[in-house]
């Protein structure tokens with residue numbers, strides 16, 4: 880993961896039975912996040928709970944998409960696998976942490 884500009888992130892995630900690598904992603908005041916997700920084994924599905932992020936991850940392809948987290952989104956959430964990928968599927972989760980430097984959140988936007 881790298882921050883290429885203020886709030887502009889590029890995140891590469893490896894999916895494999897039964898983990899996301901890295902397991903935790905911390906984004907400070909994210910504006911635009913470009914994800915590149917690939918699988919080293921079978922089909923997986925990436926969903927970041929409570930957000931619109933939901934993408935299939937096929938071996939041999941890179942799933943690339945841009946996410947602009949709404950300003951009201953902050954704190955910790957899970958990234959889970961939503962495509963059954965084997966007997967350890969339910970163990971396949973990670974964490975996304977969004978830190979906001981603003982003093983107040985209106986809850987909107």
Ligand SMILES: [Cu+2]
Pocket residue numbers: 923924960961962963964965968969971
């Ligand atoms: Cu899975």
